[in-house]
Amino acid sequence: MTYQTEVKADNGVDTEALIGARGAFEQMPEAAAFTFRSDCAWIEGTYSSNNLNGYFGLGQEHTRKQTYRIESDHPEVFHAADRAPTPPEIVLAALASCLTGGVASVAQHRGIQLNAVRVVVEGDIDVRGILGMDPDIRNGFSAIRASFDIDANASREDIAALVAQSQKRSAVFDILTNPTNVAVSVA
Amino acid sequence: MKRIHTLVIGAGQAGLATSHCLTERAIPHVVLERGEVANSWKTERWDSLRLLTPNWQSRLPGHCSEGADPNGFMALPDVIRLLCTYADASKAPVETGVCVAALTAEGLGYRVETDKGTWRADHVVIASGACNIASVPAFSDALPPHIAQLTPIDYKTPAQLRTGGVLVVGGSATGVQLAAELRRAGHDVILSTGEHIRMPRHYRGRDVQWWMDVTGLHETPVSEVDDIDRVRRLPSLQLTGDMSRQFTDLNSLQAHGVEITGRLAVVQDGVAKFSGALANHCALSDLKMNRLLDTFDAWAETSAQRDLPPPERFDRTRVPTMPRVSLDLRSGRIATVIWATGYRPDHGWIDLPVFDRKGRLVHDQGSIAPGLHVLGLPFMRRRNSALIDGVGRDARFIADRIDRARHTKAA
Numbered sequence: 001m002t003y004q005t006e007v008k009a010d011n012g013v014d015t016e017a018l019i020g021a022r023g024a025f026e027q028m029p030e031a032a033a034f035t036f037r038s039d040c041a042w043i044e045g046t047y048s049s050n051n052l053n054g055y056f057g058l059g060q061e062h063t064r065k066q067t068y069r070i071e072s073d074h075p076e077v078f079h080a081a082d083r084a085p086t087p088p089e090i091v092l093a094a095l096a097s098c099l100t101g102g103v104a105s106v107a108q109h110r111g112i113q114l115n116a117v118r119v120v121v122e123g124d125i126d127v128r129g130i131l132g133m134d135p136d137i138r139n140g141f142s143a144i145r146a147s148f149d150i151d152a153n154a155s156r157e158d159i160a161a162l163v164a165q166s167q168k169r170s171a172v173f174d175i176l177t178n179p180t181n182v183a184v185s186v187a
Numbered sequence: 188m189k190r191i192h193t194l195v196i197g198a199g200q201a202g203l204a205t206s207h208c209l210t211e212r213a214i215p216h217v218v219l220e221r222g223e224v225a226n227s228w229k230t231e232r233w234d235s236l237r238l239l240t241p242n243w244q245s246r247l248p249g250h251c252s253e254g255a256d257p258n259g260f261m262a263l264p265d266v267i268r269l270l271c272t273y274a275d276a277s278k279a280p281v282e283t284g285v286c287v288a289a290l291t292a293e294g295l296g297y298r299v300e301t302d303k304g305t306w307r308a309d310h311v312v313i314a315s316g317a318c319n320i321a322s323v324p325a326f327s328d329a330l331p332p333h334i335a336q337l338t339p340i341d342y343k344t345p346a347q348l349r350t351g352g353v354l355v356v357g358g359s360a361t362g363v364q365l366a367a368e369l370r371r372a373g374h375d376v377i378l379s380t381g382e383h384i385r386m387p388r389h390y391r392g393r394d395v396q397w398w399m400d401v402t403g404l405h406e407t408p409v410s411e412v413d414d415i416d417r418v419r420r421l422p423s424l425q426l427t428g429d430m431s432r433q434f435t436d437l438n439s440l441q442a443h444g445v446e447i448t449g450r451l452a453v454v455q456d457g458v459a460k461f462s463g464a465l466a467n468h469c470a471l472s473d474l475k476m477n478r479l480l481d482t483f484d485a486w487a488e489t490s491a492q493r494d495l496p497p498p499e500r501f502d503r504t505r506v507p508t509m510p511r512v513s514l515d516l517r518s519g520r521i522a523t524v525i526w527a528t529g530y531r532p533d534h535g536w537i538d539l540p541v542f543d544r545k546g547r548l549v550h551d552q553g554s555i556a557p558g559l560h561v562l563g564l565p566f567m568r569r570r571n572s573a574l575i576d577g578v579g580r581d582a583r584f585i586a587d588r589i590d591r592a593r594h595t596k597a598a
Contacts, residue, residue: 167467177463
């Protein structure tokens with residue numbers, strides 16, 4: 001007699017808790033309203049540093065155990081000291097991490113074990129835009145490409161579906177592909 | 188005040204099927220219709236519309252009319268004729284030209300106020316349709332005034348449009364059909380689409396509706412679906428009721444010169460801004476289509492269908508390298524915008540606390556409250572609940588429920 005053990009995928013994502021949260025937010029939609037923030041200070045030149053800690057959610061303010069720091073600068077070709085990545089690169093990193101987290105979550109939900117996930121994200125910028133040389137050239141990325149390399153116990157088609165679903169549910173993908181009203185004020 | 192056991196509101200396929208089933212069970216009832224029988228079909232659809240289901244799939248309780256060509260697709264006059272014939276054959280007690288203004292609870296039943304007097308009924312069946320109002324985004328107000336705006340409820344024929352470009356917003360069956368028709372009529376057409384579902388009209392020599400029928404997909408009950416809200420929101424399949432065109436998808440539209448781009452996100456300062464997610468929406472659509480074709484092939488394999496041609500997979504959706512993300516609506520290229528952005532039912536006359544926070548009627552398999560029923564909504568009990576072919580089963584179910592309630596009360 002043989003016993004078949006059901007092998008469950010473990011990508012370290014607690015999808016059951018997330019599904020539970022869906023139920024809770026259905027009852028209390030106001031708890032789902034989150035506000036995230038970054039507190040940035042200028043250091044020198046184009047060098048600046050962001051502190052990220054507090055955020056609002058589930059109806060209250062939260063403080064993390066530690067404050068995270070994200071620095072930004074510009075490379076030497078722009079006559080800067082190159083002490084940190086450029087802000088657009090941080091945007092690419094944010095997209096990469098958002099999609100990767102999404103792939104892990106969707107894979108967990110679908111019972112797919114991931115062995116390795118890598119994504120290379122590229123964005124094209126014509127810097128004549130930010131230099132104000134041509135009004136027809138935008139400041140931001142004219143195109144962004146993300147290329148995944150995924151090793152998982154799943155078919156090619158199922159992996160393609162993971163990647164498609166992670167885009168469908170990604171905050172940063174939405175931020176980049178849809179317009180957002182941005183209000184900037186001076187205290 | 189007039190009294191009746193059961194009042195059916197709406198004389199389209201849902202109301203007429205219900206009436207037929209109530210008559211079979213000798214349940215006294217009246218059908219109230221704001222216009223004429225098949226009113227939405229007569230007044231709120233475009234001229235070239237054909238059903239997306241073949242003639243053989245127009246089975247209504249006690250009525251089977253597949254016509255001369257069971258595999259053909261009914262044009263609008265055929266659908267109207269079908270429903271009028273059905274109403275006559277079932278001797279449906281329809282009162283036409285009666286507009287319901289309010290539905291409220293009264294005692295253990297309901298009070299229905301109309302422009303032709305008030306009714307009191309133990310049971311009310313809401314069969315007023317799922318597509319009464321064309322959903323249009325709020326930012327439609329921000330369009331430059333020189334642009335004509337139409338919904339599929341106002342749109343009848345290309346001749347109605349002024350010369351110039353057309354932006355069709357929406358990639359479900361309605362959007363792709365109108366984009367194809369307007370392109371054939373010589374317009375410069377841009378189609379903006381978010382999530383959509385590509386589907387071949389026929390596959391392995393059989394109509395896609397045959398496949399959905401034999402594989403049991405049409406009959407999938409609500410209980411077998413893990414997220415019914417999501418499934419009820421799915422856009423209609425990109426199909427046309429025409430066997431000669433296998434696809435009315437983004438590839439075929441592009442081949443005919445229609446420009447495709449992402450979902451229209453907003454209009455600001457006269458500029459339309461489109462989502463940059465078109466490639467993913469196309470990928471999702473191809474994946475969905477292929478999953479469905481896999482289901483068909485698996486069924487064909489296990490049920491040992493011998494007379495079918497071999498499985499086939501289609502080219503992926505061609506996505507332009509750089510789909511536009513903005514369009515200046517003041518430039519003069521676009522003269523008309525068509526909002527094929529979905530329909531919703533008009534339940535504004537229901538004066539009862541039976542709606543969710545998004546204003547949708549809350550029901551369990553068509554039961555809203557004791558004595559209050561609805562039918563004809565998407566995936567109400569089964570996947571084909573909103574189809575002519577599926578509404579009959581729901582009508583029987585509801586008629587049985589009303590019948591049981593009557594006997595319980597009598598006992």
